[in-house]
Amino acid sequence: MGRHSLPDAYAAQDSGDAPPRRRRTVAIATMLVLAVAAGTAAAAQSGLLTFSEPCDDSAVRLTMAASPDIAPAARAVADQARENEVKSDGHCLYVEVVARDSYKVADSLARGDKDPDYEVWLPDSDLWLDRAKGNGDGVPVAPGDSVASSPVALATVPSASRTLGWPGKTYSWAELVATVMRSDEVRLGAADPSRSATGLLALASIGASSDRQGGDSDTRVAEAAKVLAQRMSDGDAHVLETLALDSSGAEAGNPRRNHAVLLSEQAAFAHNADSAGSGKLDLFYPKDGTPLLNYPYALINEPELTTTESRAALRFMTLLRNEDSRRVLAQRGFRTADGTAGTSVIASAGGRKPQPYDASAAAPPSPAALQETLGMWTITVQSARLTTVVDASGSMATLVPGRGQSRMDVTKASLIQALTQFTPNDEIGLWEFATTLDGAKDYRELMPTRRLGDPAKNGGSHREELAAAFAALQPVPNGATGLYDTTLAAYEESLATYVKGKFNALVILTDGSNQDPRSISRSGLIARLEELADPERPVPIIAIAVGPDADREEVAAMAEVTGGGGYQVSDPAEIQAVILQAIMTAGQGGQAAAE
Template sequence: MCMAPDHTDAPEGDASDVRTVRQYMPAALLAIISVALVTAIVFVVGAIVTNRPEAAADDAAAAAGCLPSDLRITADPAVAEALESILRKPAGGSGDCAGVTVTAEPSATTAVALGKGERPDFDIWVPDSGMWPAYVAGVAESTGSEAPELVVGDTIASTPIVLVAPEALASSLSGENAAFATLAKQQSFAALLPDPATVASSSAALLALQTAVGGDARTFTGLVLSLARSVPSTEDALNEVAGSSTSAVAVTTEQAMSRYADAQGDHTPLSAIYPTDVKASLGMPLVTVADSSPTTLEAVDTIAEAVSEDDGRLAKFGLRDAAGHSEDADLAPVAPTDSTNQYEVLSTWRVLTAPSRMLALNDVSGSMSKPAAGEMTRMDLFEQAAVRAIHSLSTESSLAVWVFSSRRIGGQDWQEVVPFGPLGDPAHKKLSLDTANNLHSYVGGGTGLYDSVLAAVSYMRETYVPGEVNLVLLNTDGYNEDDEGLTLDELLTELEKIHDPAKPVPVIAIGYGPDTDQDALEKIAAATEGAAYQALKPTDISTVLVDAVAQRGCRPYCS
C-alpha cells in the first residue's frame, strides 16, 4: 500500500524547497561521513607507523641524544673504540645508545678502496688524519677511477708525533737534541719509519723533517734516502727499537706509544721524546660524501658535540682533544699538522723511494788514468765514489753497468759489463761492486760520448719498467772524440724523437775535472729532463756522484 508523504514536520515555504532539502540531504551526510572516515584512517595508520619498534626506538634514541640506529660509521682503529664509547653514552644524553656501532678499518684500506672507485659503505668516516681524503683523490687520479667527492668536517681528536727510543738513548736526546733537526744531522743511530703509504704518523713526521731542514729539497731528499728505514707497521718499528742491539729511534704517535706501554706493563724499555723544534700531530676529522642526507649532516653535528662534551674518555684511549690539549698538565698542546702539506710530502716520498732502474754509463777513455790527487788517478777516485753510490741504492733497485770509449767492440763505442739485476740479490750486488772497483782495467781509447749516450737512452726506453725510476747515470771526464759518430746536434735531435713524457728516461750527467764539455752535458740533460753536475776538484768526485744518485727520484724538479 502506498502512503502519501507526511508533511506534518515540513517547514513553511514553497513545496519545491522542501523537496530540494530532502533530495540532497543524503549526499551531504555522505560527504561528512567520508571526511570523518579518511581522518580516522590517517590517524590509525599514523598510529601504526609511530608504534613500529624501529620508529619507537629512533624516537627514544633521539630523546636520549643518540644517533639513528641505521647510521653507518667507519673509523680508524686509533679512534674507533673511543668514538664508540662516547657515542654509546654521550655526556649530554640521558640513556644508553645501544644501537650505535662503529666499524674499525685502517684509514689506508678505506682510502685505497674509495680511490679505486668503490662506493662508500659508510655515512660518516673518521680517518686518523685529514690527509686521507686527499690520498683518495690521488689514487683516483693515478688509476683513472671516479672516486666520491668527500667533505672534511670538524676534527674531533688528535695525537702528537713522538720519537721513541730505548731509555739510554732517550736520555741523551734531550734539550736541543730532542728535535727533528737532530735526525737530519745524526750519524750514531738509525731511524725507523713505519711505511708512510699506510701509516699517517710517518707522513706527518716527513713533513716535520722537511720543515726542520728549511724545506731544502736536496737536503730533504738525501735525508729520506739515507736516514729513515721503512718498516711495515708501527708495531714492527716499536718492537725492533725495543729489541735493538744498536741505537735506534722509531717515529710514531703518543697514542701508539701509550698503547705499547700499557701492553708491556712495568717492563717498557722505551721512552717517548717530544721534538722541540717542529710540533707535528695527527688530527682525526669527520668526513662525509658531498651528497650526504640531512640526517647524516645532523649526525655529524651530534657526534662533534658529543665528543666535545666528553668526560675524559678520549684520554682513556690515549687521545687528545681536537686542539691537541692533553689531560696531563706537563704536556704542551700540539695542534694537528696541515693535512694538505702532509699529503704533498707523502707524494714526494713515494717518488723519491720508488725503485730505481739505473744504467751506469762510465767513461773509460785514456784520460781517466790522468793523475788527480797525489798518487791517485781520476779513475781511482771515481771507483771509490762508485762503490759509495751503489751502497746508497735500495735493495729494491736494479743496476746495470756499461763502459764506453772509442771503438770498444769493432765500431761500437759502448760495452755492457754488468747486465741488469736487483741489488737485493747478494750475487748481483757483489758483481756490481767488484766491477766498480775494477773499472781501471777497461781504461783506454778516446771518448765515444754521443753514440754511447743515445744507445743507453734507447735501450732504457725499449726496456722501460713502469713504476720505477728509469735513468741513465753518465760519468765522463772529457769531450766527444768520435769523429765518425753522431754530432751533438744529431744526438739532441734523436733524443727529442724518442722522448716520451709518460715514460721518462732522464740522463744525470757528471763531468769530472776541468776538461769536461759541460755545455754538452747540460744540453743532453735538458733534452731528457735530467741534470748535469761538475766536479772540478778531485775531492768533489765522491760528493757529486753520491748526491746525483740521491737526487734520482725528484728529477727534473730538484732545487
C-alpha cells in the first residue's frame, strides 16, 4: 500500500527516524488529495494557517484507543499539543486518549461492532491488527507506522535472579524456560497469550528456540504451555500482581506467587520506578533474540472520516514520532520504533551487561506462526474430554526389547504418567478391547469419562480411581484385536456425550490390526465415520499404533476422516509424549470446540 503524502513540514519532522522493524504504511483514500487553492495550500499543509476564532471553536477532535501501557505517554503528547495549540490544516489538534486493552479492541473490530467511539488505535503489537481483520467483515483498519517499541524478556525477583545466575549467565529462550521449569526455587508466570501480545510473542519465541534445538520440540513447548497455564494471569495488567516479594517479604514463600514472569522491558521499567530495593526486578534477555512490542498507529473506519479528521490523525502520528515525543516515551521506558534505547532505560528496567539487551531484535514471527502458537496454546490449556481406549489383546503381553516388561506394563506406566499432565477440570475415561471380552462385544467401559477432580464413590478422586484402573489393565489370554467395532462404538459414544467448550477426542492405543472376522469392514468403518463426523461437534480420533506389529496406515486412515491423526511408537514409553503432541496438532487443525 502506498504511503499517504504528508505535508512537507510534517514529513520533515520525522526524517531522522530509522525505519521501524516492521514498516507499515497508511492506506488513506485518495480524497485526501482534494484540490485546494494554491495560495493557501502550503500554509494549510504546514499547519501555520490561523483563524480569528478561538481554538476551542475550530479544533478538530479525535479519540485514540491506546494500549494501557502507552496511553499515559500518548496522553502527555496530546496534552502538550493542545497546550501549544498545534494545528493541522489550520485547525487546533485536540486528541483524547483512552486506555483500552488491545485484545478487546481487536475482537470488537473483528466482530464488526458498529460506530466505534474512536478514530485512532494504538495497540501494543501489530498482531492485533491481524486479529482485527477477522474474516474481512469487520470495521476497516488502516495501519500506519510504529511509534515506539519494547522488547519481551523474562523478569525475575532478585532471589530468582541469583538462582539463575543473572547477569552473567545467558540463555536461549528454550534454555531459560527449561531451566526455570526444572528449578524448585523459581515459579514462572505469564499473561494469557490469547489476551497478551507479550505472552504470545514469548510463547512463539520459546517454540522457535525449541525447534532450533531439535528433538521432540512440540512436546517440550506443550509442556511449557501447560506449566504457564497453571500460573496464568488474565492479562498484562495482572501479571505483575502475581510476583512474590523477595526473601525479606511476607509473600516470598507463598506457593501461589511467581518469582519470574514473561514481561516487556517497559513494564519492568514502570514496576521498578515504583519499587525500591529488593522489590525491583532483573531482566534476562534471551541470546537468540527478543521479540518487540511495536506499537503500530492505525486509523479506524477511515472511509467514514472527514478529510480534516484523516489529516489530523496523520498529524498526530508524526507528533508521536518526533524528537520531543521520543523523549516523553523514553521517560516512560519505551524504546524508539527501531528498538534503540538509551542505557538509562535499560538499566532502570533491570538490564545489565553481559545480558544481550542491545542485540538485534528477533525476526518477528509470521501471522501463520503466531496463529499456530495460539492454536497450540488454546488446545493445550483448554479443558479436555478424552475417552482412552486401550488394546487388551493377548499380544500386549509381548515383552518390550531391552526393558523386561510387557507392552501392557509399559503402556500402563506411560498412561499413568500422562495423567499427571491434565488438570482437575479435564475429563478422561477408559475402555479396553479384545475379542470375546464381553460376550459378543469386543469392548468394555471400565471408567466413565468424568472430571478428574470429581469425587469417587469409594473416596478419593476420579483421577485416583482412573490411575488405579490403568494399573489394573491386563492382556486377555487368547484375545485378538477387535479394533473396528470398538472404534465405531467408542466414536458413537463420544459424539453422544459431546461437551461443548471442551476439546473432545477419542484416544485409541493398539498393537495390531483388526483381527475380528465378524466385525465391520475397514471400508465400512471409514464410510461410517465419515457419515458421523460433525463439524459442530468435532471429535478427532487420535490413534496410536504401539510396537512394530501395529499398522500405522490402518489407524491413520480411520483417524484422519474425523480430523485426527495416526501415530506409531516403537516403545510404549513414548505414548505420553505422543498423546500431548497429538492433542496439540489436532488443536492447530481447528478441531477445538467453539466456546
